[in-house]
Amino acid sequence: MDYQYRWEIIEELGEGGQGKVYRVLDSSKFNIEKQIRPLIQRSIQILGSSIQTEETKKEIFKSFRKAITDLFRAEDPSHHGALKVLHKPEDARDADRAEARIKREIQAMSEISHPNLIRILDADSDSRWFVSEYYPRGTLAKNLSRYAGNFPKALRGFRPLVDGVSELHKKGIVHRDIKPQNVFIDLVDNLVLGDFGLVFFTDERHTRISGTLENVGSRDWMPAWAMGMRIEDIKPSFDVFSLGKVLWSMVSGQPFLRLWYFDKARFNLEEVYPDVQSIRFANPLLRKCIVEHEEDCITDASELLVEIDKVLSIIDINADVLDPNVERKCRVCGIGYYGLVADRNPTQIRNFGLNAVAGHSFKIFTCNHCGNVQIFDLFGLPEPNAWLKK
Numbered sequence: 590m591d592y593q594y595r596w597e598i599i600e601e602l603g604e605g606g607q608g609k610v611y612r613v614l615d616s617s618k619f620n621i622e623k624q625i626r627p628l629i630q631r632s633i634q635i636l637g638s639s640i641q642t643e644e645t646k647k648e649i650f651k652s653f654r655k656a657i658t659d660l661f662r663a664e665d666p667s668h669h670g671a672l673k674v675l676h677k678p679e680d681a682r683d684a685d686r687a688e689a690r691i692k693r694e695i696q697a698m699s700e701i702s703h704p705n706l707i708r709i710l711d712a713d714s715d716s717r718w719f720v721s722e723y724y725p726r727g728t729l730a731k732n733l734s735r736y737a738g739n740f741p742k743a744l745r746g747f748r749p750l751v752d753g754v755s756e757l758h759k760k761g762i763v764h765r766d767i768k769p770q771n772v773f774i775d776l777v778d779n780l781v782l783g784d785f786g787l788v789f790f791t792d793e794r795h796t797r798i799s800g801t802l803e804n805v806g807s808r809d810w811m812p813a814w815a816m817g818m819r820i821e822d823i824k825p826s827f828d829v830f831s832l833g834k835v836l837w838s839m840v841s842g843q844p845f846l847r848l849w850y851f852d853k854a855r856f857n858l859e860e861v862y863p864d865v866q867s868i869r870f871a872n873p874l875l876r877k878c879i880v881e882h883e884e885d886c887i888t889d890a891s892e893l894l895v896e897i898d899k900v901l902s903i904i905d906i907n908a909d910v911l912d913p914n915v916e917r918k919c920r921v922c923g924i925g926y927y928g929l930v931a932d933r934n935p936t937q938i939r940n941f942g943l944n945a946v947a948g949h950s951f952k953i954f955t956c957n958h959c960g961n962v963q964i965f966d967l968f969g970l971p972e973p974n975a976w977l978k979k
Contacts, residue, residue: 592672592718596616596711599613607675608676608687612672613671613720613723614663614668618663625660632653633653666776671724673721674717688717694719695714700762706757707773707781707782724773726773729835729838730844737842738861738865740858741867741904744897744900744901746780747780748894748898750772751890751893753781759891762788762790762791763825763828764785765828766786766807766810767810767835769835769839810834811827811830813848829887829888830879834879836874837858837875837879841858849880851875852875858871866918869915870904874896919956922958922959925961927955927956927963928954931951931952938953949968951965951967
């Protein structure tokens with residue numbers, strides 16, 4: 590079936606070696622060329638004529654007004670789609686593989702329904718085209734500044750995206766091309782993962798379509814351990830690595846992270862945003878995703894969701910950063926910082942009316958601005974990492 594039966598091309602959005610992408614209008618709802626434009630032209634001609642009666646002109650004006658209304662409604666992005674059409678075989682690079690991929694892409698998008706995974710609207714794999722949802726606000730790559738420096742906001746926006754990928758992993762699907770350029774932003778700021786062109790089914794029932802020695806993802810966003818790996822050997826951890834890089838990019842506001850160097854020099858978020866307290870929770874999470882060796886990586890997106898929820902629960906209660914190298918801001922005045930004034934010394938502790946008996950051992954901190962006191966009781970526990978070492 591020809592896509593032109595339903596979809597009217599508005600503009601070209603891009604072109605690659607295998608095909609083109611267009612913004613299209615659903616002509617089953619609004620047919621501009623065959624209905625709206627002819628009606629507007631005819632109405633203008635009649636309304637400008639002195640021959641027609643006033644009653645006729647009133648009726649024509651109603652039709653004209655409806656046509657104008659429909660024309661404006663047709664600009665609503667909800668009626669648009671993104672049409673992907675493969676080049677003709679003689680014009681395409683590796684046409685057979687391109688055709689196999691578009692069928693796999695259609696299959697993957699049709700099998701999973703999730704608000705953070707792009708939805709297919711219409712398709713004909715035999716005719717080598719499909720239409721997916723259209724996002725006028727573009728990709729995350731073009732909107733990185735909206736999250737820069739705000740780790741809680743980035744993590745909350747990122748979580749639903751990870752939830753979508755977890756559904757792929759549960760179905761035995763590895764996306765293997767997760768990057769800001771393939772993440773779209775919808776009209777209410779949700780992140781939506783698109784471009785399933787490199788999708789890989791781990792299920793043995795599916796036919797392998799990628800070359801064994803083919804590069805398995807986008808170089809700057811794929812894990813180093815996958816370089817030269819056989820397609821058959823990739824696991825969901827591949828996507829987890831890429832997701833970690835996407836989160837780093839959201840928080841840093843930067844488009845590129847070299848290898849797994851998120852904690853090195855100019856890439857370290859704690860150094861880029863030293864005055865943002867919550868940023869201290871970012872690196873421990875990234876350390877479980879952006880890794881050199883696969884065995885150190887979180888296994889799949891479902892496991893990553895668990896880790897994200899742990900961090901969000903800490904952020905939601907405004908907990909302090911548990912790091913001995915980070916100053917703990919006062920929970921009362923919000924201006925000063927806690928400093929150690931009594932370190933298990935009986936005399937110092939008695940100044941606060943305490944007496945360490947029966948295994949109790951106290952450390953006491955006071956705010957250098959308002960004097961608020963925080964007391965920690967060891968009571969047989971190892972020394973908490975949260976205690977400042979001053």
